[in-house]
Amino acid sequence: MNDETKKQIQERYERHLDKGERFWPDTIFKDLIMSLGIFVLLLLLATFIGVPAEPKADPSDTSYIPRPEWYFLFLFKFLALYGQLPLIGKIEWLATVLVPVIALGVLTLIPFIEKSPQRHYSKRGLSISIMTIMVIGIVLLTLMSEVPTVSEDGSTLLGTLQTIAGIFIPVIAYFLLFVFKSNNRLMVWTTSLVAVSMILISGTVLALAPEKKAEETEVATTLVDQIVAGQDLYSVHCVECHGDDGSVAIIAGVEGLEGEKITPINSRDVLYTITDSAMYEVIAYGRPNAGMIPFGKTYGGELSRSEIDYITIFMRYSWDDRFEAPEVPELFPPLAEGEVPSYDVHIQPIVKRYCISCHRAGKDNNNYLMTSYEEMLATGDNAANNIIAGDENSYVLQTIQEHPILDENGEEIISMMPPTNALKPNVVDVFIRWIMNGMPQTAEEAATLSVTPEATPAP
Amino acid sequence: MWKNIYLWLDERIGFNDLYANLLDRPEPKTTWWNTLGSASLFLFVMQGLTGIFLTVYYTPSPDHAYDSINYIMEGVAFGWLIRGIHHWGATLMVILVFIHMLRVFYTASFKYPRELTWLIGIGLFLATLGMGFTGYLLPWNQKSYWATVVGTQIAGTVPFIGEFTLKVLRGGPELSALTLQRFFSAHIWIIPAVLAALIGVHLFLIIKHGESHFPTKED
Numbered sequence: 190m191n192d193e194t195k196k197q198i199q200e201r202y203e204r205h206l207d208k209g210e211r212f213w214p215d216t217i218f219k220d221l222i223m224s225l226g227i228f229v230l231l232l233l234l235a236t237f238i239g240v241p242a243e244p245k246a247d248p249s250d251t252s253y254i255p256r257p258e259w260y261f262l263f264l265f266k267f268l269a270l271y272g273q274l275p276l277i278g279k280i281e282w283l284a285t286v287l288v289p290v291i292a293l294g295v296l297t298l299i300p301f302i303e304k305s306p307q308r309h310y311s312k313r314g315l316s317i318s319i320m321t322i323m324v325i326g327i328v329l330l331t332l333m334s335e336v337p338t339v340s341e342d343g344s345t346l347l348g349t350l351q352t353i354a355g356i357f358i359p360v361i362a363y364f365l366l367f368v369f370k371s372n373n374r375l376m377v378w379t380t381s382l383v384a385v386s387m388i389l390i391s392g393t394v395l396a397l398a399p400e401k402k403a404e405e406t407e408v409a410t411t412l413v414d415q416i417v418a419g420q421d422l423y424s425v426h427c428v429e430c431h432g433d434d435g436s437v438a439i440i441a442g443v444e445g446l447e448g449e450k451i452t453p454i455n456s457r458d459v460l461y462t463i464t465d466s467a468m469y470e471v472i473a474y475g476r477p478n479a480g481m482i483p484f485g486k487t488y489g490g491e492l493s494r495s496e497i498d499y500i501t502i503f504m505r506y507s508w509d510d511r512f513e514a515p516e517v518p519e520l521f522p523p524l525a526e527g528e529v530p531s532y533d534v535h536i537q538p539i540v541k542r543y544c545i546s547c548h549r550a551g552k553d554n555n556n557y558l559m560t561s562y563e564e565m566l567a568t569g570d571n572a573a574n575n576i577i578a579g580d581e582n583s584y585v586l587q588t589i590q591e592h593p594i595l596d597e598n599g600e601e602i603i604s605m606m607p608p609t610n611a612l613k614p615n616v617v618d619v620f621i622r623w624i625m626n627g628m629p630q631t632a633e634e635a636a637t638l639s640v641t642p643e644a645t646p647a648p
Numbered sequence: 649m650w651k652n653i654y655l656w657l658d659e660r661i662g663f664n665d666l667y668a669n670l671l672d673r674p675e676p677k678t679t680w681w682n683t684l685g686s687a688s689l690f691l692f693v694m695q696g697l698t699g700i701f702l703t704v705y706y707t708p709s710p711d712h713a714y715d716s717i718n719y720i721m722e723g724v725a726f727g728w729l730i731r732g733i734h735h736w737g738a739t740l741m742v743i744l745v746f747i748h749m750l751r752v753f754y755t756a757s758f759k760y761p762r763e764l765t766w767l768i769g770i771g772l773f774l775a776t777l778g779m780g781f782t783g784y785l786l787p788w789n790q791k792s793y794w795a796t797v798v799g800t801q802i803a804g805t806v807p808f809i810g811e812f813t814l815k816v817l818r819g820g821p822e823l824s825a826l827t828l829q830r831f832f833s834a835h836i837w838i839i840p841a842v843l844a845a846l847i848g849v850h851l852f853l854i855i856k857h858g859e860s861h862f863p864t865k866e867d
Contacts, residue, residue: 190760198760205676205861213671216678216859223683224690227740231694235732240721245714246793248823255794258784260742260777265798285805297770299753300763308756308863320753411722466711 419503676861
């Protein structure tokens with residue numbers, strides 16, 4: 190660029206300054222309004238959407254599908270599509286290093302690549318077209334990032350469409366643009382057609398994409414929630430051996446561990462000398478020599494890092510006298526006179542705490558599973574007799590009232606339930622009212638069966 | 649008395665010069681598209697302020713990071729708001745800086761005499777992404793942990809120096825306490841220092857050359 194052009198540029202700029210505005214107050218005013226708007230937007234986002242709670246990092250959880258931050262998703266998707274290409278798809282670093290480095294390098298050096306002093310859009314057709322296609326590609330790849338390249342039925346249709354929209358069309362377009370670079374009209378047409386076809390194909394991909402399964406991750410954030418979550422987990426995984434108050438010193442009623450001597454885990458010996466992190470290791474690795482199986486996912490168990498933490502928190506706040514427990518809400522809302530309980534509000538939390546420990550897959554339970562409403566009513570060797578609407582001889586009602594089920598010869602076929610500790614009378618009452626009134630599932634169904642108008646079942 | 653204080657300060661600082669050089673400048677006609685840069689600066693300041701509040705409670709260790717964030721969200725008065733602003737501010741900042749860059753590109757504002765401003769701007773864009781990348785790991789939850797695993801893995805695919813880069817980023821072959829510690833250090837000291845310095849130069853250049861005008865047919 191020679192001095193003459195530079196002078197021209199300066200003179201033109203001076204002319205625009207003469208027709209322009211003052212930095213203060215005109216320009217600053219707009220800036221401040223914009224910043225204020227953004228501040229308000231931030232407050233709204235922080236208040237009404239907030240930051241979703243996530244479970245604690247668990248390096249041993251290999252089932253977790255890793256995803257980068259959202260603004261790298263397009264690159265992630267690009268890599269996945271690139272990996273599908275024949276031949277060059279195998280050379281990973283071409284896509285992870287070479288392509289991004291070239292793109293970033295061109296972007297950085299653009300003032301030295303596009304050297305002409307001309308600034309108007311009509312004189313910059315090539316670079317504007319390339320940039321536009323690139324930006325559209327980035328946005329579309331980001332939108333498609335959740336769509337798998339291979340569907341569950343093994344079809345690669347979605348992957349092919351994505352590769353066409355995300356890689357093939359743009360590459361062909363860049364090539365065409367270089368061919369047409371002296372003709373603005375052709376470049377505008379190319380860019381528009383390419384943009385429309387990319388958007389249409391991506392739209393098809395998004396429309397065909399399998400619906401995303403809502404991932405259910407229960408994250409307890411408040412102390413009370415953590416204690417409740419811990420107690421539920423404790424009830425499922427620990428109660429069998431340690432008892433519901435952790436006081437068991439000699440295991441009874443557990444196959445293979447009958448009579449095994451253990452330290453009561455609610456004792457000061459345990460709680461005062463084992464720190465939280467040691468407790469984590471004990472639960473995660475177990476005590477194989479003493480009969481305790483590993484519970485952490487790291488060692489083949491079922492519990493995640495967060496879940497073991499909740500159990501520890503529950504133990505501390507329940508039995509460790511150095512911790513002052515907050516007020517924990519009752520397991521289920523107390524019943525009013527004549528009120529009918531529902532599965533959702535009353536039975537489910539009770540079952541989760543007292544029954545699922547044994548009544549889930551893989552345990553010795555006459556095949557009676559209780560993890561959902563349907564299972565409770567329809568599974569088990571005695572499915573026909575377990576729960577019968579309006580019948581107080583239902584096996585469930587008999588056993589929880591400490592009446593074992595006997596066969597014709599007077600032999601016990603089902604012992605009292607739960608096997609060691611009887612349920613509290615108010616819990617038994619919930620079961621009786623629920624079964625005698627036909628086992629309503631939702632709170633609304635239960636409300637229509639209730640005879641007291643003032644009974645207001647919790648939602 | 650206020651007047652005397654003002655005069656004393658004015659003698660030493662020179663408010664009139666400041667006013668004339670910084671504020672009372674001519675600009676070409678600007679539109680809302682010209683506010684994106686200052687909006688990014690505003691977000692940088694907001695991120696700095698909320699970030700400083702967060703460091704009061706945050707502990708950069710795998711044992712405590714998650715719980716300290718949980719405490720900020722549940723135990724600290726308005727902690728949820730501070731973290732919410734920091735969280736969403738990061739997202740908005742990446743978007744704004746990117747759109748700002750696109751605006752400069754489409755209006756060809758990077759051309760003479762503003763080439764250096766563009767180069768610094770690219771540095772600012774990369775530093776912003778770096779802030780996002782390092783900050784994402786700090787809550788030490790599943791999402792952030794695994795995002796960092798894949799992010800650093802990509803660095804590991806570089807030919808020849810890949811393995812070395814991976815080890816430098818992670819502080820060893822695996823993601824560990826060291827990774828968290830160095831991401832924290834990068835997030836609150838190294839990258840912000842670079843950002844602040846680059847912002848200073850960027851602003852100086854903008855004041856020196858003025859904002860560019862929207863290109864017309866004659867440009």
